[in-house]
Amino acid sequence: MTLNLLQKNKVLFTRRELLIGFAALIAILTRLIFPSDLAGEWLWLNLLLFLIFPAVVVKFLLKEKLENFGFSVGKFKLGATISIIASVLFFFLNYCLITKSGMRNYFFIYPPIATSFITFLWFELIISGAVFFSREFFFRGFLQMGLEKRLGYCAIPLQSLIYALFFLKISWLTVGTAFLSALIAGYITRVSRSVYYSFAFLWLVSVASDIILIKTILNSIK
Secondary structure (H helix, E strand, O other), X not given: OHHHHXXXXXXXXXXXXXXXXXXXXXXXXXXXXXXXXXXXXXXXXXXXXXXXXXXXXXXXXXXXXXXXXXXXXXXXXXXXXXXXXXXXXXXXXHHHHHXXXXXXXXXXXOHHHHOOHHHHHHHHHHHHHHHHHHHHHHHHHHHHHHHHHHHXXXXXXXXXXXXXXXXOOOOHHHHHHHHHXXXXXXXXXXXXXXXXXXXXXXXXXXXXXXXXXXXXXXXXXX
16 A cells, blocks of 8 residues: 555656646647738637637546636636736836837737727737637646646746747747746736636736837837
8 A cells, every 4th residue: 555655656747637738739839830920810820729729628538627727717806906916017017118219129019900990909809819818728727727736836937938938939028028927827827716817917918018019109100
């Protein structure tokens, strides 16, 4: 009996964690291989790989509830409070970075939203909102919450590092801010037991950053 317990304790990952890791690897490699230059491609690729695919894995292969992976209201007051505080802090951080002429070019913006308010609303509410929620479920829900039973708090920097690597093509500044925001989002998910509040944090910061960029671009043209 003692020997069996020791043998079990030596197992770092069970079949469940290995399946999550393998599914995550497939989604990440597929996303890196296939380009998404257009807004529609960006939307559907993220929805398919980061929302639909992991949800199918959870429901039909793991046979678990999506609530276990962040699809839950969780601790509303705690999650909402931390999300609001983090959004305000990151808003000021991005404002300082964007308004400095030397840093502005390190931030990417979808060009059409800078010239049309209707396009801006459509992009931010529909496309960006769906993409950010898909990413949130995948990185903070499926990956982080799926591995936290074995990795504990170490699952937060793990998913943050993987998340930040997606921004390597943009700039090192973007990689750094992405890693920091993913750490905060991971902590929000960990304590609130929901991806809704971390999604709200990252999406609001993204929308605010786009507004600051648009205003800065328009002011530079005048």
